Amino acid sequence: MALRHLTRAFTRLSLIPSVRSLSTVTTDLSRLHPLLDHTDSPPDLDQRTPFPVNRPPNLHLQQANEDVDSPLSKQEQARLQKKALVVKRVVNMNGKGKQPSMYALVVVGNGQGLAGYGEGKDEEASRAVRKATQRAIKNMRYFERYDDRTVFADIEHKFHATRVFLRTRPPGFGNRSNHYIHEICRCVGIHDISGKVMGSRTPMNVIKATFEALDKQTSIEDLARRRGKKVVDVQHVYYGA
Amino acid sequence: MPRVHDLCARIQNGFRARLHQIAVPDTKMNLAVSNIMYHEGFVSNVVRGNHQKPDETYTPTTNDNVATRRLWLTLKYASDAPVLSRMNCVSKPSKRITLTVHEMKDLTSGRRAKGVQPLQPGEIAIMSTNQGLMEIHQALEKNVGGEILCRVR
Numbered sequence: 302m303a304l305r306h307l308t309r310a311f312t313r314l315s316l317i318p319s320v321r322s323l324s325t326v327t328t329d330l331s332r333l334h335p336l337l338d339h340t341d342s343p344p345d346l347d348q349r350t351p352f353p354v355n356r357p358p359n360l361h362l363q364q365a366n367e368d369v370d371s372p373l374s375k376q377e378q379a380r381l382q383k384k385a386l387v388v389k390r391v392v393n394m395n396g397k398g399k400q401p402s403m404y405a406l407v408v409v410g411n412g413q414g415l416a417g418y419g420e421g422k423d424e425e426a427s428r429a430v431r432k433a434t435q436r437a438i439k440n441m442r443y444f445e446r447y448d449d450r451t452v453f454a455d456i457e458h459k460f461h462a463t464r465v466f467l468r469t470r471p472p473g474f475g476n477r478s479n480h481y482i483h484e485i486c487r488c489v490g491i492h493d494i495s496g497k498v499m500g501s502r503t504p505m506n507v508i509k510a511t512f513e514a515l516d517k518q519t520s521i522e523d524l525a526r527r528r529g530k531k532v533v534d535v536q537h538v539y540y541g542a
Numbered sequence: 543m544p545r546v547h548d549l550c551a552r553i554q555n556g557f558r559a560r561l562h563q564i565a566v567p568d569t570k571m572n573l574a575v576s577n578i579m580y581h582e583g584f585v586s587n588v589v590r591g592n593h594q595k596p597d598e599t600y601t602p603t604t605n606d607n608v609a610t611r612r613l614w615l616t617l618k619y620a621s622d623a624p625v626l627s628r629m630n631c632v633s634k635p636s637k638r639i640t641l642t643v644h645e646m647k648d649l650t651s652g653r654r655a656k657g658v659q660p661l662q663p664g665e666i667a668i669m670s671t672n673q674g675l676m677e678i679h680q681a682l683e684k685n686v687g688g689e690i691l692c693r694v695r
Contacts, residue, residue: 416614453663454662454663454664455662469652508614521664523621524663525664527583527618527621527625528583528625529583529622530583
């Protein structure tokens with residue numbers, strides 16, 4: 302009874318064509334077997350490139366890439382106002398001794414409200430400036446201006462030991478402030494502002510303080526909405542620009 | 543002798559601690575200043591109450607309960623920030639500052655007057671005049687000068 306079961310299972314199994322050949326006792330070695338024989342063997346014994354390398358054709362080693370992943374196109378990026386405000390030699394002390402490198406802080410802007418700053422460090426000054434410029438383009442953000450020429454209200458901001466005061470001024474006043482604030486406002490597109498730096502005047506910190514100060518502005522509409530008030534522009538309607 | 547330093551401190555501390563309501567002493571001065579703050583939109587509710595909670599129904603102030611009477615102000619917050627950032631005294635007992643109408647016009651149009659910095663967009667100043675406590679713009683409409691008590695931003 303058990304043997305009959307086995308034979309029946311065996312016949313059912315041998316109905317599968319690939320298995321049928323396995324079940325045959327006599328093996329025909331003159332013909333190639335589809336499963337057991339490999340037909341794509343090389344004619345010689347040497348292995349020809351077992352791991353193919355897909356290296357891109359032009360590889361720039363030791364060179365920062367000019368393309369920056371940014372919503373601005375390459376032409377727009379080239380047209381931006383770029384100013385390297387801080388380029389200095391910094392030193393890293395370690396067990397091997399003094400490791401000098403160049404540090405650069407670049408401010409970038411389009412004069413229409415978009416601006417940002419970036420820092421870069423490299424052995425060569427030009428490469429550091431390029432790194433900083435790319436980071437600055439990536440870090441750009443839009444700053445709101447009143448009437449496209451000045452800040453909304455007087456701003457007072459403290460960053461570390463640097464205190465920055467930015468005051469709104471009427472049209473035609475000009476940009477009268479610390480030379481770093483002056484450059485930043487030129488990149489942002491602020492034409493009438495009075496600025497003063499009190500306390501520490503370290504260039505790096507003045508630039509960071511100014512950007513933070515411009516960041517923390519609130520527009521007039523936001524102010525009015527928070528207090529539940531209606532805001533009306535009297536200046537332009539009754540007195541003109 | 544109007545002095546609002548206590549109210550300024552309580553309101554600023556309440557906003558910094560992100561409280562929902564604060565209780566200040568129930569005086570005519572505090573009530574007047576709170577009303578101005580309410581009309582300007584810094585505070586959303588001004589209610590009389592107990593030292594424990596605001597009144598649900600009208601409770602008259604009598605000699606028995608006068609010690610526990612408070613003014614409850616409901617503070618306002620918008621987009622994860624307090625609506626009031628600063629409230630400080632301008633005219634102090636150490637240096638009294640009284641403004642004429644001309645000086646008030648300077649302050650409201652962005653010029654410094656009597657050592658007081660000009661008012662910024664969204665800033666108000668509370669004046670004590672002979673016609674009562676009012677905001678600086680209301681005082682200008684009525685053409686009255688007075689003592690500038692505090693400025694709110």
